Amino acid sequence: MATGLNAEQHSAVKTLNGPLLVLAGAGTGKTRVITFRIAELIQSGITPSRILALTFTNKAAKEMRERAMKLLGKRPRNILPPEISTFHSLCVRILRRHITRLGYPKEFVIYDRGDQEALARNALRDIRVGQEKLRPSDLINKISGWKTLSVSPSKAVDVSTDDKDQLAAAAYVRYQAALKSSGALDFDDLLMLTEELFEKFPEVRFAESSRHDHVLIDEYQDTNGLQYRIVKHLAQAHGNLCVVGDDDQSIYGWRGAEVTHILNFARHWPKAKVVRLQQNYRSKAAILELANTLIVNNKSRHDKQLFAEREGGAAPRFIRFDDETKEAEEVVRDVRDQLTPSSDRPRVVPSDIAILFRTNEQPRVFELELRRAKIPYVIVGGLSFFDRKEVRDIMAYLRVIANPKDELSLLRVLNTPPRGIGTGSIETLLEHAVEKGVPLWTVLGASLTHPDIGHHTGERIVQFQNLMLSFQSQLGKGSLADLAKELLSSVNYKAELERTYKTATEIESRTASLEELVNSLAQYEQQAENPSLLGFLEEASLTSKDDYKDEDENKKKNALTLMTLHSAKGLEFPHVYLVGVEEGIMPHRRSLLEGTVEEERRLCYVGVTRAQDHLTISFCKERMKWGKARACIPSRFIMEMRGDNEKAERVAQAALEQFTKEKHEEEERKAPKKVSKKASSKAKKPASPAVKKKA
């Protein structure tokens, strides 16, 4: 079975029992080892379904599933396959079985990042401490951090000492209350409640941990505290836990991932066997050398040195451009050159090429150029299908139909498209609902008799509710795709699009995404064993959006890839363009101020080690920011890769100086307001960080 493996890989694959830590450097055949190991376990007589393999993305899970199946060949249909899924999907399955014990409904919905933003925005409304305020995204990160530590809202209020934390804690209380009353869970809840179940109910822990005899985890360096504890529960009984990862590729520290989990694995599992994979099969020596030179600048890491199996290779290019437009133009021109058939080198197709960047705003310019050059491309992540306004609208309708308690969605669709239900009436209803302590949905009917709501408006609200009710009664009867189509026509959404958007192309593209939504419903119904609206919604929020709408798989197969470094982890391409390698972007300015440059360096390392044959690193002299051109400093990582540490040091100094100065300027800009406001306001703000709420 295990053929073509080197000695280290062989050892990892053949160690079937007990704890096993595989420290696998970039490009050392990590995925191969996991899949071979799964196959080996099955060969040795383990029932496939008793194996649980966990990944961080659906894409990785899907790929692993396919590879394992291929390795195993045809299996009788009545034998269940190994369970290969993401942490989050696993938790959803566990919760669906036991969550009622925690007082949550079995039919919970999952709120994604967009919903979280909306909730956070609401929760922060009217909350401030003096002049301090919090951005929704910061609140979300903060809450996520608390949840990772299993800190409840009330506990957060207790433990918060500084102003910002107190403020966040107050918002956390509201945020969590809103989630609960909507019958919704966010991503962190999925993990947190699973742990709670395991802690509170030994029988649940027993039942769930008895389902498997072997647990494997990919990208272990990115596990956070919750995931770590869940895994511990799952593997405690049998101890057959195999984790695979690379501390140099830990790039999710901001999400609570702790490298210590992988660094201390041998301590937590004293019997653990440790295997190191250090032979890199992916990159040409010239590229790997660059990566090695870069990463040794990190102080906290397992000391290791990767060896290139593929000698030589073209020297990586470092190119400077005038600005981001030039960068996109020239990179795309270079891509086109590469794609042009030539007799003196092997053929290159778009799917051999990836353009990698740090932030999600960077691809815009590249998209434009690629379209102009007629090169097929896919953008991974970023503004995805499910983030488009029209799709979110319709999804909100579907959610209200599936779960009328979902207040966020209800508020979104109540007057979308405009149907004469104004903010005034909605406020009144909300107050009424809060008074009675029931969901907003329940009081909709009362709007006809409510003194503060006009008769006309009341009628329209009831009409809306009846429409939703009629769709609810259709659930389980006909096809979901048909229901969605009917929904679109009965709320006249297309007319709304035509009214809102001016250009024909925009209307067309928005209409197209609605069609796509209907198609994905149809597709879901076809492939799901037991299709339900709730099931579709669950899949839509959990599945990383890109592999979700695989409508034209073929087109995708031949497309160039645009993606962030975070999304690129685990992938490889013959040609890689790493763009925007400048101080402030990579390392990101925020990391400089927060002292997390080492993680940025690992990010850069991940980028460099994605390349198999050709690597191009580029940076700009200046870049547009908020409509203004700003000078850019080439990243210290570039100097480090070239071995000029002195210059890197100077650059680091200069960048830190510049960004701290900017930060000060920003604060200055805000300060005068503070003074004038204080002067003009009648009552002075409380000195203690008391949370002010408007009634």
Place this chain on the structure above:
DNA sequence: CCCTGCGCTTTTTTT
């Protein structure tokens, strides 16, 4: 209640 337009803020990565 709906729409438009003005001014103000925006600064990361993702399941």
Place this chain on the structure above:
DNA sequence: AAGCGCAGGG
């Protein structure tokens, strides 16, 4: 540059 909130006219 772009999205959001808010004020003011229909």
